[in-house]
Amino acid sequence: MGEQYTRVEVTTDDNVLWQVLSEAEGLASAHSGGRSISPATAVGFVPVNPQMVFSGIWASIGDELSQIAKLHGTDAASIAKQFELTDLVGQKPQDLSGGEAIRAAVALVYASKPSVWVLDRCFEWLEPRHRGSLSHFFLSELQRGASIFELSSGRRWFIEADASPNTSKSQTVVRRDDRRPAEPSQPILELNNVSAMLSPRFTLGPISLKIRAGERVALVGPNGAGKTTLAKIAAGLLAHTGKVLVAGTQPERRRAWAQHVVYAFQNPDDQIFRASVRQELSETARRAGRFESHRLRNIAEIMGLLNHLRLNPLDLALSNRRLVTAGAALVPRIRLAILDEPTAFLSANQLQSLIRATEFFVNSGGAVISITHDPEFASQFATRTISIDRGQVVDDTRP
Amino acid sequence: MTPVTATVVTAVTVGLLAAAPPPEQVAIAAAVTMICLVVIERSVSPIALLLGWTVAFLIPLVLIHGLLNTQFPVSDTFYGVPIRSKGIAYAGVTGAFIASLFVVAVYWLRVKRDQFMKFLVVLGLPTALLSVAFQALSLVQQIDSRSRIIALAQRARGIDTEGNIFTRARALVPIVLPLTVTLLREARTRAAIQDYVRAQDAIHAPIAAKLMSFAELLIVSAGAGLLWLLLEQPPPLRLLQV
Numbered sequence: 136m137g138e139q140y141t142r143v144e145v146t147t148d149d150n151v152l153w154q155v156l157s158e159a160e161g162l163a164s165a166h167s168g169g170r171s172i173s174p175a176t177a178v179g180f181v182p183v184n185p186q187m188v189f190s191g192i193w194a195s196i197g198d199e200l201s202q203i204a205k206l207h208g209t210d211a212a213s214i215a216k217q218f219e220l221t222d223l224v225g226q227k228p229q230d231l232s233g234g235e236a237i238r239a240a241v242a243l244v245y246a247s248k249p250s251v252w253v254l255d256r257c258f259e260w261l262e263p264r265h266r267g268s269l270s271h272f273f274l275s276e277l278q279r280g281a282s283i284f285e286l287s288s289g290r291r292w293f294i295e296a297d298a299s300p301n302t303s304k305s306q307t308v309v310r311r312d313d314r315r316p317a318e319p320s321q322p323i324l325e326l327n328n329v330s331a332m333l334s335p336r337f338t339l340g341p342i343s344l345k346i347r348a349g350e351r352v353a354l355v356g357p358n359g360a361g362k363t364t365l366a367k368i369a370a371g372l373l374a375h376t377g378k379v380l381v382a383g384t385q386p387e388r389r390r391a392w393a394q395h396v397v398y399a400f401q402n403p404d405d406q407i408f409r410a411s412v413r414q415e416l417s418e419t420a421r422r423a424g425r426f427e428s429h430r431l432r433n434i435a436e437i438m439g440l441l442n443h444l445r446l447n448p449l450d451l452a453l454s455n456r457r458l459v460t461a462g463a464a465l466v467p468r469i470r471l472a473i474l475d476e477p478t479a480f481l482s483a484n485q486l487q488s489l490i491r492a493t494e495f496f497v498n499s500g501g502a503v504i505s506i507t508h509d510p511e512f513a514s515q516f517a518t519r520t521i522s523i524d525r526g527q528v529v530d531d532t533r534p
Numbered sequence: 535m536t537p538v539t540a541t542v543v544t545a546v547t548v549g550l551l552a553a554a555p556p557p558e559q560v561a562i563a564a565a566v567t568m569i570c571l572v573v574i575e576r577s578v579s580p581i582a583l584l585l586g587w588t589v590a591f592l593i594p595l596v597l598i599h600g601l602l603n604t605q606f607p608v609s610d611t612f613y614g615v616p617i618r619s620k621g622i623a624y625a626g627v628t629g630a631f632i633a634s635l636f637v638v639a640v641y642w643l644r645v646k647r648d649q650f651m652k653f654l655v656v657l658g659l660p661t662a663l664l665s666v667a668f669q670a671l672s673l674v675q676q677i678d679s680r681s682r683i684i685a686l687a688q689r690a691r692g693i694d695t696e697g698n699i700f701t702r703a704r705a706l707v708p709i710v711l712p713l714t715v716t717l718l719r720e721a722r723t724r725a726a727i728q729d730y731v732r733a734q735d736a737i738h739a740p741i742a743a744k745l746m747s748f749a750e751l752l753i754v755s756a757g758a759g760l761l762w763l764l765l766e767q768p769p770p771l772r773l774l775q776v
Contacts, residue, residue: 156726180730182723191675192647192668229679247730370690393692404719405680405687408711422692449715463691 139282144289145256145452152255155284156180159251162282166250179249181257183286183453183480184402185240189228196231196239197224203246211246218242219268222336223359230334233260233401233476234358234508241269252276252283256453259288259479260401262357262508288454289482321383322347323470323502324369324396329377331364339364339526341377346471349497352504353517361526362506363401366473369504370398382470394423398473399464403456406463412451413444415459420467427468430499434462437492439485454480461489465496465503472496474505478512490516535574535644537653543567543641547634564634571640580640588633595625647671669728676724677717684712 139162145151156178163177182188193199197215204211215221218238223231231239237257244252252273258266273283322345330340339361346352354362367373371381371392378385386392397419400406409415416435420426435441438458443451448459457480464472474493478486486509493503493516507513513520522530547567571580599606599621606621645653654667685695688708695705 153722178730180726182727184720184723186676186679187720187724187727190668190672191679192651192671194646194648198648244730249730367686367690372686372690389689389694389696390692393690397692398690400683400687400690402683402687404716405684405712406691407715408688408708419691 140277141284143286145286156253159253159284163251177250179244179252181240181244181254183255185236188240188243195225196228200243203243207247209246214242214246232359234262234265237261250281255286256288256480260476288480325380327378329368329375331373331375342528346502348500348502350502351493351497351516351518353513353520354504354506356523360523362523366506370396370473395470397464397469399460401475403460406460407448410447411445412440412448412459415448416463416466419463423467423469425467425469431466434466434492437495438462438488454485465492468499470501472503476506478509486512537645537650540641540645544638547638551634564630564637567637584636584640587636588629591632592629595628596622599625681713684709
C-alpha cells in the first residue's frame with residue numbers, strides 16, 4: 136500500500152468526519168495486509184479539540200503518553216523528544232495552551248502506531264514553526280507508507296506549508312491606507328508592570344503597555360508564550376500583580392470591567408447558549424448595557440450571518456459558530472474587544488469578513504486585540520504587532 | 535490518600551455501623567475517623583466540607599422530627615411551638631450516621647483518579663468493568679475542567695458566575711447549556727478516540743502496590759457489611775432501640 140494524502144474541506148460539521156473515519160478504517164484494514172489487527176486501533180485520529188485525546192485520569196502529559204506507549208509497545212521518551220514535549224511532560228493536559236495541546240495530542244496518537252491518520256483541522260491553532268515541523272512529520276509519515284486524511288476549513292496549512300505559502304502571502308499583501316491607526320488618544324488599556332505566576336514553569340511579565348483607540352493589535356508568539364494569559368489579565372479574568380487601567384480607571388468589579396472589555400474565547404462552544412444567532416449576537420452587548428440594533432445588523436451583514444439570524448447557532452457549522460462568538464464581541468459599542476484565535480476554522484472569505492468587522496468596530500472608537508498564529512490574518516488585520524515569548528514582550532511594532 | 539487507606543476506613547466505618555452500637559459510639563466513630571482524616575491530610579478543609587454536607591441534612595431532620603413528627607411525644611414548648619426531645623435525639627443520631635457515611639465519601643474524594651484506577655487494575659476486575667470505570671472517571675475530569683473554562687468564558691462576556699446563591703443560580707443556564715451541548719456533541723468523538731487510541735488503556739496501568747489481597751478482603755467485607763445493613767431495618771431507628 137503506497138502513500139496517500141486526501142484533503143477534505145469541511146463545510147458542515149460532523150457528518151463529513153464520520154464518512155472519513157469510516158473510509159480510514161477500511162484503508163487501515165487494507166494496510167494491515169491480512170494481519171490480525173483491529174482496523175480501529177490502526178487509525179490515528181486527531182480531533183478538532185485536542186483535549187479530547189487526553190483521558191484526564193493520569194496526572195500529567197508524560198503519564199498519558201507512557202500509558203499509550205506501553206499499550207502499543209512504543210518509546211514514550213523518544214516520542215516526547217520528537218514532538219518537543221520534553222519540557223511539558225510534567226504538565227497537566229488542561230494546563231497546556233492550544234498549540235501545545237495539539238502537539239501533545241498528535242504525539243499520543245503517534246504512540247499508538249497508526250497506519251492511517253485522520254487530522255480534523257488540527258493545524259489551525261499552531262504557531263508557524265510548529266505548523267512547519269508537524270507538516271514535516273506528516274510528510275515523513277506519508278513517505279513511510281502511511282495514509283493521511285486531512286479535514287480542512289478551506290485554508291491550506293499542511294503539505295503546502297513546506298513551501299511556507301503563508302509567509303510569502305504575508306509579504307505580498309498590499310496594505311490599505313484606511314488601516315492606519317487613529318490619532319494618538321487616551322489609552323483604552325494600560326498595563327503597568329503586570330505579572331502573573333501560573334505555575335513554577337511559567338511566569339508572565341512584568342509587562343507594561345498601552346492600547347489606544349483605533350488600534351488593531353495582533354498578539355503573536357509561540358504556543359505557551361503567555362498570549363492568552365495576558366489577554367485574560369487585560370479582560371480582568373486572572374489574578375495578577377501590577378496595575379491594569381481600563382479607560383483610565385481600575386475597575387473594581389467584574390461587571391464594570393465587562394462594560395469596557397469583552398473577550399471571545401478560542402472555542403465558540405464555550406460561550407454559545409442562546410436560542411438564535413440574533414440573541415447570541417446581542418447577548419454580550421445587552422449585558423454591557425451597550426446594545427444598538429443597527430450595529431448588530433451591520434456586524435451580521437459584514438460577517439455573512441444575516442440569513443442565519445433566526446437559526447439556532449448550535450445548528451451552524453463550526454466556522455460560522457466561530458464568527459458568531461467573534462461577532463458577539465464586536466456588536467457592543469465598547470472600548471476593547473479581545474479575540475482569541477478568531478481565524479481558526481475560517482475559510483479565506485470568512486477571514487476577510489472578520490477583518491472588515493474588526494474595522495467596523497475600530498471605526499466606532501474601539502480597539503481590537505487579536506491573538507493569532509495566522510500570518511496572513513496578522514498582516515492584513517494589524518496596525519500594531521506585539522510579540523510575546525516566554526512571558527515577555529519581545530517586540531512591539533507599528534508598521 | 536491511598537485507595538487502601540480509604541478502603542480500610544470504609545470497612546471500619548461500615549463495620550461499626552453494622553454492628554449497631556449505642557448512639558454515642560456512632561458519634562465517636564464519626565469523630566475518630568474525622569480526626570484521622572485531619573491528621574492524614576494535615577488540613578481541616580475536609581471537615582468543613584463534611585460539616586457542610588451533614589448540616590444540609592441535619593437541619594430538615596431536626597425540623598421534621600424535633601417539631602413536627604407526632605410519633606414522638608411533646609416534651610416542652612417554646613412560644614407555643616411543640617418541642618419533641620426524643621425526635622431531636624433521633625435526628626441527631628441520624629445526622630451522626632449520615633456524617634459517618636460522609637466521612638467515607640470524603641476519604642474517597644481525596645483519592646487521586648490515577649491511584650484509584652491502578653487500584654481497580656490490581657484488584658483484577660474484568661476488562662469490560664475497567665473500561666467502564668476508566669471512561670466514567672475520564673468523563674468526570676473532563677466535565678470538571680470544561681465547566682471551569684465555560685464559566686470563565688461567560689464571565690468574559692459580562693455574565694456573573696460568582697457571588698451569592700441567586701447570582702450563581704442565574705449563571706446556571708449559560709454554564710450548564712454549553713457544557714451539556716458540548717458533551718453531547720463530542721460524545722461520539724470521545725468514543726471514537728477511546729477505540730482508536732487507548733482501547734484497553736486501563737489494563738496497562740503500572741502496578742506497584744502491595745497488600746492487594748488484604749485490600750480485596752476489606753472491600754468484600756465492607757460490601758457484605760453494607761448489604762447486611764441495608765437489608766436490616768433503617769439503622770438509626772435500630773440504634774435508638776438499643
